[in-house]
Amino acid sequence: MLGTGYVGLVSGTCFADLGNKVFCLDKNNEKIKSLKLGISPIYEPGLDELIKKNYSVGRLIFTNNLKYAVSQSDLIFICVGTPTKKNSQKVDLSYVFKAVKEIAMSTKKKKIIITKSTVPVGTGDEIDKVLKKLRKKNIDVISNPEFLREGEAIRDFRFPDRIVIGSNKKKYFKIIKRLYQPLINKGAKFFTTSRRGAELIKYASNAFLATKITFINELANLCEKTNINVEDISLGMGSDNRIGGRFLRAGPAYGGSCFPKDTKGLVSTGDKYKIDLSIVKSVIKSNENRRKLHTERIKKILGSLKNKRIAFLGVTFKPNTDDMRDSTSLKMIPYLCKMGAKVNYYDPTGEKKEFKKLKNCHFKKNIKENCEGANLIILHTEWDEFKSIDFKKIKKNSKLKILDLRNLFNLNEMENKKIEYYSIGRPNLKKSQK
Ligand SMILES: NC(=O)c1ccc[n+]([C@@H]2O[C@H](COP(=O)([O-])OP(=O)(O)OC[C@H]3O[C@@H](n4cnc5c(N)ncnc54)[C@H](O)[C@@H]3O)[C@@H](O)[C@H]2O)c1
Numbered sequence: 001m002l003g004t005g006y007v008g009l010v011s012g013t014c015f016a017d018l019g020n021k022v023f024c025l026d027k028n029n030e031k032i033k034s035l036k037l038g039i040s041p042i043y044e045p046g047l048d049e050l051i052k053k054n055y056s057v058g059r060l061i062f063t064n065n066l067k068y069a070v071s072q073s074d075l076i077f078i079c080v081g082t083p084t085k086k087n088s089q090k091v092d093l094s095y096v097f098k099a100v101k102e103i104a105m106s107t108k109k110k111k112i113i114i115t116k117s118t119v120p121v122g123t124g125d126e127i128d129k130v131l132k133k134l135r136k137k138n139i140d141v142i143s144n145p146e147f148l149r150e151g152e153a154i155r156d157f158r159f160p161d162r163i164v165i166g167s168n169k170k171k172y173f174k175i176i177k178r179l180y181q182p183l184i185n186k187g188a189k190f191f192t193t194s195r196r197g198a199e200l201i202k203y204a205s206n207a208f209l210a211t212k213i214t215f216i217n218e219l220a221n222l223c224e225k226t227n228i229n230v231e232d233i234s235l236g237m238g239s240d241n242r243i244g245g246r247f248l249r250a251g252p253a254y255g256g257s258c259f260p261k262d263t264k265g266l267v268s269t270g271d272k273y274k275i276d277l278s279i280v281k282s283v284i285k286s287n288e289n290r291r292k293l294h295t296e297r298i299k300k301i302l303g304s305l306k307n308k309r310i311a312f313l314g315v316t317f318k319p320n321t322d323d324m325r326d327s328t329s330l331k332m333i334p335y336l337c338k339m340g341a342k343v344n345y346y347d348p349t350g351e352k353k354e355f356k357k358l359k360n361c362h363f364k365k366n367i368k369e370n371c372e373g374a375n376l377i378i379l380h381t382e383w384d385e386f387k388s389i390d391f392k393k394i395k396k397n398s399k400l401k402i403l404d405l406r407n408l409f410n411l412n413e414m415e416n417k418k419i420e421y422y423s424i425g426r427p428n429l430k431k432s433q434k
Pocket of ligand 1: 081098150
């Protein structure tokens with residue numbers, strides 16, 4: 001696994017757990033050092049135990065020695081990042097091409113490169129060109145996009161809905177099928193297509209899921225104006241098998257390491273081929289506007305932001321991960337601080353380097369300390385430990401205001417506890433009973 005991040009580490013560890021010998025390679029020495037000590041550099045439920053188990057029996061090897069790892073491996077998975085380029089919607093493929101060149105220069109033997117990184121249509125063809133220039137005829141490239149979700153990554157690896165393999169040479173389907181056979185035996189669909197097809201399936205899937213989220217988020221805006229509960233709409237719509245209920249939960253803007261960059265990446269691929277992907281463009285725009293909607297709402301709830309104390313519960317883009325990439329909190333917290341608010345935050349994965357330089361922003365070690373004295377509590381990420389908070393204990397005798405961006409709490413309960421409670425796309429109970 002070339003790149004031991006969220007994807008490379010999880011899939012490498014899980015491949016080792018299936019009985020393979022896996023070399024997890026990373027240029028980040030700190031990561032490798034920490035992994036050798038049995039400390040995972042990322043927060044992913046169940047991963048630490050699996051790393052320890054496979055490392056101790058020698059099936060999982062952590063290294064920064066590319067030549068060694070490549071020489072020992074038949075299959076080389078590229079799992080490096082493919083972020084968005086600065087000031088552009090295009091995908092930065094520099095890590096991928098650098099990795100390809102490093103692999104090519106380190107071996108004379110026959111190898112198979114498998115791109116697990118999310119790469120735009122035609123990247124496999126571009127890699128072929130690089131290899132041709134380097135006269136590496138014995139290295140082939142196939143595509144195997146990854147669909148795991150952070151926070152549920154081990155389960156997703158073990159029980160994937162489908163395994164997608166893209167290759168222009170049929171002989172490789174058999175080789176990769178053998179690797180994945182234990183998962184196929186448990187019911188995973190093994191789907192083969194052209195290399196370009198596999199590359200596009202990944203972007204199409206992420207753009208579609210982002211569209212579903214954005215669709216229900218916009219309907220939530222309408223529900224707020226019409227006194228309807230958006231959760232009824234999600235249920236009513238989602239019960240139709242053609243639609244399906246997943247990814248129809250209204251909330252903050254979508255974030256994370258994939259949807260924002262992959263929707264942009266797909267649009268830029270469309271532009272390259274002069275195809276107007278207008279739906280995906282609207283999704284990106286709507287999602288960007290959504291962040292502003294939330295800060296406007298906070299201003300309305302608090303009157304003014306100056307010197308107001310705001311407490312964030314959770315700041316990661318979703319629960320069960322420490323990943324902060326493109327989290328809504330990254331836009332909201334700096335803005336609120338800039339407008340004079342005093343922001344505290346608590347997240348189960350600890351303090352975040354992203355907020356360290358903000359003058360009016362402080363990490364608190366627990367929920368109680370975080371919320372005490374707050375003018376507004378914002379539930380940003382739905383970690384399990386927030387589900388049973390007794391807000392009355394946190395702030396006795398005074399008026400409590402909560403903005404729940406995940407619809408985590410029960411409307412009736414909040415009403416009974418006389419908490420000034422705002423959520424997403426749900427009616428004010430008193431209004432709906434009129
Ligand atoms: N994170 C997810 O949930 C997820 C899910 C599916 C697909 N993907 C895709 O998988 C890819 C990787 O994502 P990630 O979240 O794991 O990224 P990441 O940033 O967590 O990890 C990438 C790792 O690659 C290492 N690296 C970069 N260049 C290297 C090189 N030349 N040699 C050795 N190591 C190198 C970096 O040090 C880093 O540790 C991306 O294309 C992403 O879109 C991610």
